[in-house]
Amino acid sequence: MTYTPANSITVTDAGTYEINYSTTLTAAVATTITFAVRVNGTDVPSATISRLLAVGTSSLFNGSTVVTLAAGSVIDMALSALLAVGVTLGSGVNALLSVKKLD
Numbered sequence: 001m002t003y004t005p006a007n008s009i010t011v012t013d014a015g016t017y018e019i020n021y022s023t024t025l026t027a028a029v030a031t032t033i034t035f036a037v038r039v040n041g042t043d044v045p046s047a048t049i050s051r052l053l054a055v056g057t058s059s060l061f062n063g064s065t066v067v068t069l070a071a072g073s074v075i076d077m078a079l080s081a082l083l084a085v086g087v088t089l090g091s092g093v094n095a096l097l098s099v100k101k102l103d
Contacts, residue, residue, distance in 0.1 A: 001099065008076040009099050011069050016102045019047060021077060022062035024090030027053040031083040035061040037097070039073050058090060066102065075099055 002010045011017065021037050030053065037047035046065040053059050069075075077097055079087060089095065 005074070008074050009097065010072065010074050011099065011101075012071060013101065014069065014071045016066060016068050018064060018066050018100045018102055019044075019075065020064045020098045020100075021047060021096060022060070023077070023095040024058050024060050025053070025079070026056060026058045026088040026090075027081075028055065028086035028088070029083060030055050031081050031085050033059075033085070033087070034080045036078050036080075037065070038076050038078055039067065039069065041074075043078075062096075 001012060004010060019037055023035065025033060027033060032050055032052050034048065034050040036043040038044065044065060044067060047063060049061050051059055077095060
């Protein structure tokens with residue numbers, strides 16, 4: 001695995017991978033926030049979470065999934081919202097993304 005481009009993980013070998021992810025978010029306005037793990041810029045359906053957040057209320061987005069990846073696949077995380085919104089990450093470890101080859 002490599003860590004380029006910035007803020008991503010690129011797998012060097014094809015195979016089956018376990019992906020674990022977590023972040024805590026607080027929204028400045030009430031809106032629906034979608035958190036997703038992406039592979040090559042496309043949301044992984046089993047690792048996409050949408051929630052309606054109230055103003056100033058923290059919400060944990062976390063999970064685990066198993067996916068088959070081609071060599072050179074780029075994994076990252078992304079946020080999107082229905083409205084333009086300021087988002088504050090939780091204190092300490094702001095976001096976690098781990099990728100483990102299973103076969």
